[in-house]
Amino acid sequence: MNMRDELKAFVDNELSEERRTEILRRLETDRELQAEVIELRQMSRTIREEAWQPEPVGLERTLAALENPRKKAPWWYGGQVGWALGTASLAALAIIFFPKFSGGAEADSSAAGSTYALQVKSPVAPKFGSVTTASPADASENKGGMAAPLSALPEGRKESQTTNTPSAPKAQVRYQQNTYLDQRYLAQSAHLDLEVESVSQAETRAKEIAKVTKGKVLPEKTKKKSDAASAEMTLKVPAEHFAFALDELRSLGTATTPNISQDYPNIRPESSAPVAGRVDPSQGKTRLKVEKPEEDYARMSEMTQDAKTPLPEATLNLRFVEKQPVRERAALGASAGGRARVRDKGTFKPVAPKPLADTEVLSREPRESESQPFDWKYALLALPALFLVWLGIRALRRK
Amino acid sequence: MYALTEMGTPREYNDIAAIAREHYDLVYRFCARRVGLDAAADTAQETFVTAQRALARFRGASSLTTWLLGIAHNECRRTARKRRCEPPTIELVETGSAEHHEETIINRHALQQALARLSPEHREVVLLHEVEGLSYEEAALVLSIPVGTVKSRLHHAFANLRKSLSDHQEGAR
Numbered sequence: 001m002n003m004r005d006e007l008k009a010f011v012d013n014e015l016s017e018e019r020r021t022e023i024l025r026r027l028e029t030d031r032e033l034q035a036e037v038i039e040l041r042q043m044s045r046t047i048r049e050e051a052w053q054p055e056p057v058g059l060e061r062t063l064a065a066l067e068n069p070r071k072k073a074p075w076w077y078g079g080q081v082g083w084a085l086g087t088a089s090l091a092a093l094a095i096i097f098f099p100k101f102s103g104g105a106e107a108d109s110s111a112a113g114s115t116y117a118l119q120v121k122s123p124v125a126p127k128f129g130s131v132t133t134a135s136p137a138d139a140s141e142n143k144g145g146m147a148a149p150l151s152a153l154p155e156g157r158k159e160s161q162t163t164n165t166p167s168a169p170k171a172q173v174r175y176q177q178n179t180y181l182d183q184r185y186l187a188q189s190a191h192l193d194l195e196v197e198s199v200s201q202a203e204t205r206a207k208e209i210a211k212v213t214k215g216k217v218l219p220e221k222t223k224k225k226s227d228a229a230s231a232e233m234t235l236k237v238p239a240e241h242f243a244f245a246l247d248e249l250r251s252l253g254t255a256t257t258p259n260i261s262q263d264y265p266n267i268r269p270e271s272s273a274p275v276a277g278r279v280d281p282s283q284g285k286t287r288l289k290v291e292k293p294e295e296d297y298a299r300m301s302e303m304t305q306d307a308k309t310p311l312p313e314a315t316l317n318l319r320f321v322e323k324q325p326v327r328e329r330a331a332l333g334a335s336a337g338g339r340a341r342v343r344d345k346g347t348f349k350p351v352a353p354k355p356l357a358d359t360e361v362l363s364r365e366p367r368e369s370e371s372q373p374f375d376w377k378y379a380l381l382a383l384p385a386l387f388l389v390w391l392g393i394r395a396l397r398r399k
Numbered sequence: 400m401y402a403l404t405e406m407g408t409p410r411e412y413n414d415i416a417a418i419a420r421e422h423y424d425l426v427y428r429f430c431a432r433r434v435g436l437d438a439a440a441d442t443a444q445e446t447f448v449t450a451q452r453a454l455a456r457f458r459g460a461s462s463l464t465t466w467l468l469g470i471a472h473n474e475c476r477r478t479a480r481k482r483r484c485e486p487p488t489i490e491l492v493e494t495g496s497a498e499h500h501e502e503t504i505i506n507r508h509a510l511q512q513a514l515a516r517l518s519p520e521h522r523e524v525v526l527l528h529e530v531e532g533l534s535y536e537e538a539a540l541v542l543s544i545p546v547g548t549v550k551s552r553l554h555h556a557f558a559n560l561r562k563s564l565s566d567h568q569e570g571a572r
Contacts, residue, residue, distance in 0.1 A: 008554045012528070014535045036561075043560055044529055046510055051530040052490035056427035058440030059420070062447050066415050069451055 004036070011040045077394065085387040092380035189315035190246055195323045196253035199231045202320040206233060209248045213241035215313070235316040242314035249318060256321075415451045422464065423447070425531070426471050432526060433475040433487045442478045446471040465537045468527075472541050486519040487526055506564070513563035521556035524549055 003023060009015050010023050027033055075081070196202040210217050215237030222233040237245045426446050431439035449470050457466055478484065491511045517525065527538040528549075535553075539546045 005554055006550075008557050009535070009550050012535070012553070014550065039561055039564075040557055042506075043510065043557060043564075046507065047489065047491070047514070047525065047529040048532075050491040050493065050507060051526075052432070052492050054428055054431040054436060054439070056424045056443075058427070058443060059423045061440065062419055062423065062444040063416055065444055065448055066419060066451055069448065 003033070007033070007036055008040055011037060011044060073397075076390070077397070082387075082390060082394070085383065085390055089384035089387040092383040096377055096380055189317065190242070191317045191319075192246070192249055193256040193319045193321065194249070194253035195256055196320050197323055199229065199320045199322050202252045203231055203233060205252055206235060206249060206318055206320075209245050210235045210237060213237040213245045215241065215245065230319065230321045232317070232319045235318065236313045237316060239314045242316075245314075245316060249316065253320065253323070415447065415454060418450070418463065418467075419447045422467050425464065426467055429468055429471050429531060430475055430478075432489075432530070434478045434482070434484045438478050438482060438484065442474050443471070445474045445478075449474065461537070461540050465533070465540050468531070468533070468537075469541045469543075487522055489514040489517075489522060489526060489530065509564050509567040510560065512567075513560045516563060517556055517559060521552055521559070524552045525556050528553060 003026060006015060006019065006023065010020060013020075015023070027037065194202065207217055209215075215235055218234040218236060223231065235245065235249075423443065427439055427443045430442040430446070434442050446467065450467055453470070457463075461469075489511075491507050491514070493507065514522065514525070523542065524538060527533045527541060528535070533541065535546050535549045539549045542549070
């Protein structure tokens, strides 16, 4: 090492004996080195002697503090813990309230094959005249069980806000946009068996409904028995008017074994067999048993908002039967195209459905036997709670 | 203070009080030069409170002074961060002990300016060694750096001071 680099250490007496001797020997002959040593010593002495020496204060206070030592704060008291908790709380709240941050749409955690009920809120009689109750029970009390001719669809197509209020003849109809039909995913059809007062009037009415909903009657599928005691007809209506048309048709008579089937061709391309369902018109909803992958349910939910997608047609297979005197019915056979379930023995007389609250059109209700799986994301609420507790403890300790 | 550790770990209040009385001035001045007069008393108090808690762990590897100044150094850094204090300064005050008064005044003023131009790291080692009187090894323990680093920093600090003074003298001529 350069001797000059060690001059300061030499002046401070911080060198080994050997090195010190070497420098001393050199100093005897090197005047420049001598001058440098002298300068270093002068600077060092000046700094040492003339450095500011403040007058100490506060000794008594320190002694008093030492007499009553305070306990060291616990590890979790530190500010770093607070920062970590606060940041984690913010992240947790973002995940809970902004699902985008949780990495995608929430999937239904129910197992495949679960049963869901699709709530179809049926439209109530609109502004247009005496079309009243959608209740089949009351329909028989009306003259011919028919509603006034439909001249046009009600205006203001909004989300489904339809309720069955048979006792409110002039209730508003707000029919729903098709919120659960998507041409890509669903094709919907309904089979409706109705017991009516007059088959011909029911047919006329059904045609009116088809016309108003901008649908059509398929003449090739219209059959009529010679005794006019029964008739079959098939309507095709735009899917967005399906619910409205269905409810209007239900109001024509007493439903017997209606059946709604849904096909999910993209899920089961090899089979388009309809899935059995059971209609409970008294509740205004259709309970279906379906099997589908979770992702399709998520897509179905998204579809409810898509009003621009071209919508498919829905098929309504109708069978009108002229009302017979009240008789026992042992079993309700399957109507064309589906498997029906016998709801109960005896005359099937749906009760007036309760008005449904203004909610989303499509809701999925698991069976009572199925329990909702716990959504673990709500466990993250523990973090903000813990953060608030931490803040509270800190505030109390400061007091 | 080696005897302190020979007697075992002093846990009684009297011991820490005695330590505080003996070393308070040194610690107070150490803190004042680093965090200013306003915060010096609080920082010195925190130093001894911390020393009281840590006294049981003191094994006598260094002198008690070095150990206390090490604690004081950490407390000063914490205080400086909290209060956003300026880096330590080396102030020179006239003591009237210089033999050549005029030359000293010039030298002192130039030296004061030169000290102000030092980097915080250089200023720290100059304070520890020159002002507080610690050896290279003790300064290294307080700063938690190698002895060679202290030696190097002191060399460069004084080299810069010499250069500044030399430039000042040439300017004065």
